Amino acid sequence: MEPVVVTEGITKDYGSVLALDALSVRVDPGVTGLVGANGAGKSTLIKILLGLIPPTGGGAQVLGRDIATDGAAIRAAVGYLPEHDCLPPDVSASDFAVHMAMMSGLPRLAARERAADVLRHVGLAEERYRPMGGYSTGMKQKAKLAQALVHDPKLVFLDEPTNGLDPAARDEMLGLIQRIGHEFGISIIVTSHLLGELERVSDQVVVLDGGRLLRASRTDEFLDATGALLIEVLGENAQTRMIAALTDAGLPASARGTMLTVEAAATGEREVHDLIRDTAAGLGLGLVRLQADHRRIEDVFDDAQGPR
CATH class of the missing domain: 3.30.70.270 (Reverse transcriptase/Diguanylate cyclase domain)
Structure with a gap:
């Protein structure tokens, strides 16, 4: 089984903060929980893997591509749900998903069909034509998830997708993550500081603390x-x-x-x-x-x- 991500001594030093400290880890296909307290280095690692920020040292491959030389190809092959709100408030989820699909290279007709499919899968079929500024937090997270999936990626990074959600919306999001990973066959790396929720949906878990790797193994091995x-x-x-x-x-x-x-x-x-x-x-x-x-x-x- 070929890994979806391999890091080799990844370090990110901001001067005042050592965000990642010689991190070496292998992530296999499936749903992987990337867990740790706020400030553990989870978001920094994702941004490095996407080629958005360079590491201070070390290297990594995502889907077999080198982050140092193939950043554009990596971003074309993966989806990304950012932690913070980034949705244009006066745009509908449908138009936004279509736009993101076309940005990823899909023709307009295919983009519209794909957008309709993913919005239905995430539970926004009836609300897809409303401006996103009027969405609840849970609906906004679903819209962000839809745009991460609209171009049919092989791997998606979900950065704190349950952040700010009430218990019912949190359970719904976790159910979506499990379905995407296990029924659609898309590999997922999902971050959270809430450890218990990742036990429920992850095939494997990577635990970070202060930028260091504490442990990486299958979830069932954690829960022996x-x-x-x-x-x-x-x-x-x-x-x-x-x-x-x-x-x-x-x-x-x-x-x-x-x-x-x-x-x-x-x-x-x-x-x-x-x-x-x-x-x-x-x-x-x-x-x-x-x-x-x-x-x-x-x-x-x-x-x-x-x-x-």
């Missing part, structure tokens, strides 16, 4: 089971009573939010399950949930504190 169990019980003082009873039974438990966790690795899993079930029943508590605990992407930041 930890050997612990998550338990949720209902009843009067349920959590406190359950923790005390399990600890007395030789299975130390601790609180995590409204649930509790126990280590299952030390003894057989079936014996632990039976003990938890019997303990809850003996206390007259409702056992609502008993499942394997999984790592979260944010655990990578905790793991990295020592080496840094």
